[in-house]
Amino acid sequence: xxxxxxxxxxxxxxxxxxxxxxxxxxxxxxxxxxxxxxxxxxxxxxxxxxxxxxxxxxxxxxxxxxxxxxxxxxxxxxxxxxxxxxxxxxxxxxxxxxxxxxxxxxxxxxxxxxxxxxxxxxxxxxxxxxxxxxxxxxxxxxxxxxxxxxxxxxx
Numbered sequence: 001x002x003x004x005x006x007x008x009x010x011x012x013x014x015x016x017x018x019x020x021x022x023x024x025x026x027x028x029x030x031x032x033x034x035x036x037x038x039x040x041x042x043x044x045x046x047x048x049x050x051x052x053x054x055x056x057x058x059x060x061x062x063x064x065x066x067x068x069x070x071x072x073x074x075x076x077x078x079x080x081x082x083x084x085x086x087x088x089x090x091x092x093x094x095x096x097x098x099x100x101x102x103x104x105x106x107x108x109x110x111x112x113x114x115x116x117x118x119x120x121x122x123x124x125x126x127x128x129x130x131x132x133x134x135x136x137x138x139x140x141x142x143x144x145x146x147x148x149x150x151x152x153x154x155x
Contacts, residue, residue: 015138022119029111033104034078040108041149042071043097046081047105048147051094053086060148080104 009017027037035043045057054072058065072095075081080101086092097105120128139146 018119022115025119026112026115029115030108033107033111035104035108037149038071039075039080040112042075043080043101043105043108045147046095047097047101050096051084053092053094054083055092057095060145062145062148 023037030037030040042057045060046052049056054068055065057072058068061068072081072083076083079098082096082098083093084096086094120131123131
């Protein structure tokens with residue numbers, strides 16, 4: 001017997017469906033800035049903790065340090081991230097955003113705000129807060145690192 005198109009979907013399916021849709025829409029929006037979602041995530045993580053080492057970034061992302069090098073190289077070439085030798089341990093590099101990255105971060109913020117408003121436009125402000133709280137509860141229960149997209153592991 002064929003399934004009805006009106007059959008209720010489970011929460012996991014809906015989360016996956018909406019997650020893929022939201023990720024694709026965000027990727028299209030951010031591409032207009034010449035960035036990928038991975039670039040945005042890295043810039044945000046460096047902005048939140050200026051001077052962090054590539055090793056600490058690798059640990060938070062759950063990837064090997066050589067993967068971070070490959071992720072940071074394009075941002076370095078674009079003039080958005082600067083590697084500086086650590087004064088505490090000359091074997092390590094500290095990551096910093098460049099002055100050009102400040103403008104880019106403002107553009108990212110505007111894009112993210114517009115994206116959030118578009119994706120959640122069917123909800124009133126109280127419903128949006130409730131949805132965020134419920135999603136945070138699920139993410140915490142699944143031991144997901146706050147603010148870190150799991151896509152870096154497969155990138």
